[in-house]
Amino acid sequence: MTFLNGILAFGALAFCIPLVIHLLNRSKFQTVDWGAMHLLESVIRVNHRRFQIQQLLLLLVRCAIPVLLALCLAIPVLTHWQALPKDTPSSVALVVDDSYSMDAVDDGLQPTLMASAIADSKQIVAALPRGSEVKVLATGGRPQALQSQATVDLRRVEEDLQQLLAAAGANDVPEALKAATIAVADMKHARREVVLLSDFQRDDWQSVDPQLLERFRQQWQALPTAPAITLIPMGRRDTADLQNVSIESLRSDRPTVGVGQEVRLRATVRNHGDQARPALPLRLKVNNETVAATTASLDAGATTQLLLTHRFEQAGSQVIEVELESDDALASDNHQFATIEVLQTIDVVLVDGKPSNQALQGETGFLSVALSPFAFGRQPLADLVKTRTIRRQDLNESVLAEARVLVLANVSRLDDRQVDALEKFVRAGNSLLIFAGDQISIDWYHEKLGPQGADLLPMVLGERLGQPQTSDGNDGRQDADKHLVAQFFEHPSMQLFNETSAGSLADADVFAWHPLLPIEDADDSDSEDDNANSGADTLPERPAGGATVVARLETGDTLIAERSCGDGVVLLVGTSANLRWTNLPMQPLFVPLVQEWISWMATRGLPPRNVAVGQTAVVHWSEDTDRTWQWILPDGRRSDVVAEVQDQRQTFQFPSLRLPGIYALVGASPDADRSDQTVYVAATANPDESNLLRLSDDEIADIADALGATVADSGAAYLELDNTRRFGREIWRPLLLALLAMMILEVVLQQYFAGVRR
Numbered sequence: 001m002t003f004l005n006g007i008l009a010f011g012a013l014a015f016c017i018p019l020v021i022h023l024l025n026r027s028k029f030q031t032v033d034w035g036a037m038h039l040l041e042s043v044i045r046v047n048h049r050r051f052q053i054q055q056l057l058l059l060l061v062r063c064a065i066p067v068l069l070a071l072c073l074a075i076p077v078l079t080h081w082q083a084l085p086k087d088t089p090s091s092v093a094l095v096v097d098d099s100y101s102m103d104a105v106d107d108g109l110q111p112t113l114m115a116s117a118i119a120d121s122k123q124i125v126a127a128l129p130r131g132s133e134v135k136v137l138a139t140g141g142r143p144q145a146l147q148s149q150a151t152v153d154l155r156r157v158e159e160d161l162q163q164l165l166a167a168a169g170a171n172d173v174p175e176a177l178k179a180a181t182i183a184v185a186d187m188k189h190a191r192r193e194v195v196l197l198s199d200f201q202r203d204d205w206q207s208v209d210p211q212l213l214e215r216f217r218q219q220w221q222a223l224p225t226a227p228a229i230t231l232i233p234m235g236r237r238d239t240a241d242l243q244n245v246s247i248e249s250l251r252s253d254r255p256t257v258g259v260g261q262e263v264r265l266r267a268t269v270r271n272h273g274d275q276a277r278p279a280l281p282l283r284l285k286v287n288n289e290t291v292a293a294t295t296a297s298l299d300a301g302a303t304t305q306l307l308l309t310h311r312f313e314q315a316g317s318q319v320i321e322v323e324l325e326s327d328d329a330l331a332s333d334n335h336q337f338a339t340i341e342v343l344q345t346i347d348v349v350l351v352d353g354k355p356s357n358q359a360l361q362g363e364t365g366f367l368s369v370a371l372s373p374f375a376f377g378r379q380p381l382a383d384l385v386k387t388r389t390i391r392r393q394d395l396n397e398s399v400l401a402e403a404r405v406l407v408l409a410n411v412s413r414l415d416d417r418q419v420d421a422l423e424k425f426v427r428a429g430n431s432l433l434i435f436a437g438d439q440i441s442i443d444w445y446h447e448k449l450g451p452q453g454a455d456l457l458p459m460v461l462g463e464r465l466g467q468p469q470t471s472d473g474n475d476g477r478q479d480a481d482k483h484l485v486a487q488f489f490e491h492p493s494m495q496l497f498n499e500t501s502a503g504s505l506a507d508a509d510v511f512a513w514h515p516l517l518p519i520e521d522a523d524d525s526d527s528e529d530d531n532a533n534s535g536a537d538t539l540p541e542r543p544a545g546g547a548t549v550v551a552r553l554e555t556g557d558t559l560i561a562e563r564s565c566g567d568g569v570v571l572l573v574g575t576s577a578n579l580r581w582t583n584l585p586m587q588p589l590f591v592p593l594v595q596e597w598i599s600w601m602a603t604r605g606l607p608p609r610n611v612a613v614g615q616t617a618v619v620h621w622s623e624d625t626d627r628t629w630q631w632i633l634p635d636g637r638r639s640d641v642v643a644e645v646q647d648q649r650q651t652f653q654f655p656s657l658r659l660p661g662i663y664a665l666v667g668a669s670p671d672a673d674r675s676d677q678t679v680y681v682a683a684t685a686n687p688d689e690s691n692l693l694r695l696s697d698d699e700i701a702d703i704a705d706a707l708g709a710t711v712a713d714s715g716a717a718y719l720e721l722d723n724t725r726r727f728g729r730e731i732w733r734p735l736l737l738a739l740l741a742m743m744i745l746e747v748v749l750q751q752y753f754a755g756v757r758r
Contacts, residue, residue, distance in 0.1 A: 006224075011070030018062035022055070054753045061746045068739040072732045089131035091150060091187030093227075094121055094157075095180050096164060097198035097234075099140035100332040100660065101689045103166035104199070106235050106242070113234040114166035117197040120232060120715030122158050124195060127719055135183045136160055139176035139198075140168025141613050141658040141685070150187050165635055167332065168658045169613030169685040171204040177216045177707075184220075184227045192227035194220075195718065196709075199234045200695040203688040205703065213706035220708065229709035230718055233700055239692045243273035245280065245298065245326045246333035246690035252320070253495065254596075256341045256603040258384030259315050263340065265308045267322045271298035272691055277326065284308045285321040296324065315344040317609070317680045319662055333690040337662050339609045339680040343384060346602045349403040350389045353410035353439045360578070363409035363437060364389050366585035367577050370594045385598055400425045404602050409577045410437025413444040423454040427566025428649070429620065431601035434570065435577040436461060436514045438468060451519060456570050458547035458563030459516040465557070466512035468580045481509040482553045491550045491562070493571075493600035496592060505551070505593070508584040514574040515557035518547070569604040571597060610682045617654040617681040619665050625650060627667035627677065634661025634683075641665070660685040 102114040111119075125134055133150040134157045137143050146160040180194050198204075220226055248268040257263045265284065271277050276299045284292040292308055312318060323335040348371060350364040360366060371385040390399065392411050395418050400406065406425065411434075414422065426432050434457075442461045449456045466482065486506035489495055497505055550560040550571070562571045575581045584590055607618035621643070631639045631654050643650035652665055660683050667677040695703070704711050712718040 005074045007074075009070055009074035009076075011073065012067040014066035014070065015063035017066065018059060022059050054749075058746065058749055058753070061742055061749065064742050065739065065746065068735055068742060072735045072739060075732050076735070088191055089129050089133070089189050090191040090193060091184065091189040091227075092124070092128065092132065092134045092192075093150075093180050093183040093187070093194045094124070094134060094136045094161075095176055095194060095196040095198075096121060096136060096138055096161070097140060097171045097176075097196075098138045098164050098166055098168045099171045099201070099204070099689055100167050100169075100685060101201050101330065101692060102140070102199055102234065103332040104235065104242070104244075104330045104692055106239070106329070112166060113199050114164065117232075117234050118161050118164055120197060120234075120718070121161050121195075123715040124718060125154050125157050125161070127722075128154060133187060133189065135187070137176065137179050137183060138164060138168065138658075139171050139173075139179070140166070141170070142172060142656045143176050143179040144658060145179070145183070150183070165659075167635065167660065169660060170689050171198060171201065173204055173208045174212060177213075181216065181219055185223055190225050192223075192225055193230065194227050195230045195232065197232045197234060200231075200700055200703075201689070201691070202693040202695055203691055205695055205699075208703075210702075210706050213703060217706065217708040229704075229707055230721065231700060231704055231707075231709050231711050232714065232718060233694075233697075233711070235694065237694055237696050239329075239694055240274070242329040242692050243275055243277075244328045244330045244333070244690060244692055245269065245271050245273070245277055245324060246330070246687065247322055247324055247336040248303070248687040248690070249684070250320065250322050250336040250338045252338060252340050254340075254492070254599060256343055256599055257312060258343050258346075258599070259313060260311060261384065262309050262311050265310065265320065265322070265338075267306045267308065267336065268303065269296045269298065269306060269324065270303040270687070270690070271301060273328070274300045276300050281325040282306060283323045283325075284310065285323060286310060286312070287319050288321070312340075312342040315342050317678060318342050319680050319682075329692060330690060333687075336684065337660075337682045338684075339662070339682045341603060341606075341609065343602065345386045346384060346405065346598055347403050348385050348387045348405045348407060348598060349395075349399055350387055350407045350409060351392055351395055351411050352389055353392060353408070353412055353437060355391060363435070363576065363578055364407070365578065366590065367407060367409065367594060370585070370591045371598060373591060385595065395421075397421045400430075403430065405431045405433060405598055407433045407435070407577075409435045410439045412439040413441050413448070416448075419448050419454055423456065426456055426568035426570060429567035429606065431568055431604055432456065432570045433597065433601065434572045436574050437576040437578075437581065442514070456565050457519075458561040458570055458572050459518055459558065461514040461572075461574065462517045464512055464514050466510065466581075468512040481511055482513070482555055483510065484508060484559065485552050485554055487552075489551070491548065493562075493597050494550060496596050497589065505589065507589075508582060508587050510553060510559070510575055510582045510584070512575065512581040513553065513557065513559060516559065516561050516572060516574050564604075569601055571601060609680065610684070611657065613657055613660050613683050613685045615657060615683075617657055617663055617665075617683070619652045619679050619681065621650040621652065621667070621677075621679070623677075624669070624674075626671075627669050629665060629667045632664040632666060634659045634663065654681075657681075657683040659683065 096117055098114065102117065103112050105112050121136070128134070131152060132154070133152050134154060135150040136146040136157060138146060147157070151157060180196070184192050184194055220229065246269070248270050251266050253264040267282070269282070278297045279295045280297070282294050282296050283290050291310055294306060294308065296304060296306055298304055308322070318340050320338045320340060321335055326334055328334075350367055352362050352364040354363050356362040360369075368387050368389060371387050372383040374383045392414065395414065400421055406422070422432065440461070442463070445457065446460050447453055450460060484505040486504050489498055547561050547563045549558050550562055553559050559574045560571070562569055577585065579585060606620060611617060625645070629641050629643065629652060631641055633639065641652050641654070643652050654663060657663065663681045663683060665679045665681070669676065700711060710721060712721050
C-alpha cells in the first residue's frame, strides 16, 4: 500500500488527544471514607468493572476517528491486489509516433503503420472503463499534446486520433519519454499507464543511451503511483527486403534570384533498397506546375545528384518541388520542397569617394556598368539591380531608407551623423560593401567603424602593399602584380567560380591592396607601436568566428572578408573598384562577380526560408502594416499570427515546426484593390527517416527491461495483458464510510452508557 498524500498520514498521531484526555480525567475524583461504605463494596466492584469496559470502548472509538480521518486525507492506494473490479477508472498517456517513417507499408495490401497505430489506439481507448482519462502525445519531430490536459471525453480522443498523420519529423525519443513522464504525473487516478506505439526505427532508438532509459524508469517508480509502461511495436521487424527510394534534399545554388535569371537546383536521390531502380521519372514543379522532367537510375544502395535549371518570370516567394515516381514502401519521401525568393529589383546606392567627369574614371563607374549592364547597353531587358550614385556628402537617412545595399567605394571618411545612420542601416538587416582606395583613412576606419566605434568592420585594413597603376597604365613593377588564389570557394557569394565556365579569378592582376588583418592582430600591432595604448584603452578582441575570409591573394594576405552585424552583413574588399589598383574590372568575370555579391548580400540579412523540422520559421515584412496574417500548415490547418513590430518592420514567427513541407504566411488586405501577399517557408525532415531498418525483438526487449516496461504485439495483445496486470485501488472511500460509522457509534455509545448509569 502507498499514499498519494503521504505527509497527511502523520495526522493519525492525533489519536493521542483523546487518550491524554482520558488519562487526565481518571485523576479528577477524590475518595472519601464513610461509615456505611462496606455495605456497598460488592455493588461497586461489579459496576466499576462494567464502567471500565464502557470507557475503554469509547476510548478506542474516539482514537479511531482521527486515525481514519488522517488516512482518508492521505488517499491510501492498495497495490498488488489481483481481484480488483474491471471498471476501475484509469489514467492513460498514449504516446504515438507520427514521424513520416510510420507512413510505410510493409506489404502491399496492408494499411500503413500509422493507420494500424491509430486503430490499436482507438481499440485501447474504447476498452477503458467509464471515468478514465486519456492524453495523446504525438512524438514525431517535437512532442505535441493533442489535448491541453487529460480528458474523460473518450469520443473526442478517438476523433483526435483519427486526425493524426504520419508526416512529422524524426521521433525524438528522450523528449517523447519526458513528455510522457510529465503527462502521467499530472493525472489523477491511481491506475496509471503509458502506452507507446512506434515502429522503433533503428536510427531513432539506437542512439538513445541505456542509462537515460534507466533514469526514466527511476523517475516513474518515484511517482506516488508508478505507471505501468507498455511498448507496442508497429510493423514487422525484418525489413531488409523493403524497397524504398527517397529524395534526400533539394538545394538551390542561391537563396535569391532575379526575374529572368536562371537558377540551378540539385536534387539528391538515394536508393535504400537492395535492388537496382532504373529510369525512375522525376519532375520539377514550380508553384505546383510541372516545368521540367528527367529520370534517375540508381544501383542498389546508391545515391545520385540530378541537376535541374529554371528561369522565373514572376517576382515573389516561389515554391519548388521535386517529385519522384516510385512504387516503394514509403511514399512520403518521394518528393521534396524548397522555396526561393525571386526579386524584381535590388536597390543599391553607390557612394563615389573620388568622382570624375570622365567615363569610368570615378570609383563607381565599373560597378554601375557591371550591376546594370542592360540599362547602360540600352537593351530592352530589365536589370535585377537598380543603382544610384551619390557623393559622400549626400549620404543621409532618407537615402539609406530606399536602399537594400550600400557601397562605399574609396570613401575617405563619414561624419558622425552618417556613421550612426550607417550602423542602424546595417544592423536592421541591410548590407554594406566597402572597397579600398587611395582616399581612405585607415585610422578613421579603425576608430569609427572598428570595435571601438560602430563595430562594423569584419577585419581591419593594414598598410598598403604594392604599387598603384599610373595614369599611363604602367606601374613600373609588373613583377609585383599579385593574383587571387584559384581555390575551391566555400563562401556562397563565390561558389559560382568553382566552375571553370564562369572564368578564373586568378586571371586578374592586383597592383595594390590593403591586407585585411584580424582585429586582435591589429590590436597587438598597435600595442607594440605604442605602449601607452594599453589596459582600458586596448581594443576588445574579436570573438572567434566573427569574420569569414572570402578570398586571399597568393601571398597569403586576406583580400576579401565578411561579417554579420546585427541582422545585416558587411563585405570588405582590400583593393579598389577601378583600374588604379587592379585590372579585375576589365575581366569578363567582373560582372557576374559583383552581381553575385549583391544578390547574396541583398538577402543575407533575411531569415532563411528553408529550415529543418524543429526550427522556427521567421519572416520579416516591411511593407503595408494593415494586413491580417495567417499561417497555413502543410496539412491545411490555419493558425492566426500577430506580428512583432520594431522600427516599422513586422516579424512573424512559427516556433518549432513539426511537419515537413510548405508553410505559407498569407496576408489578407482590407482593401479589395490590393491582392493577398504570401511568403513561403519550407521545412525539411531528417532524411534518416527514409531508412526503414527497425529494431529487432531482442533489442526492443532490452529497451523494455531498461524502462521497466512490458511489450505487447498489438492493441488486442495489450488488452489481454491489461486483464492480468496488477493494478492499485484507492480505498479512501471505504475509510470515509468507516469514519462516519465511528462518529455515529461514538455518539450512540455515549448516550447508551449514560442511560445505563442512570
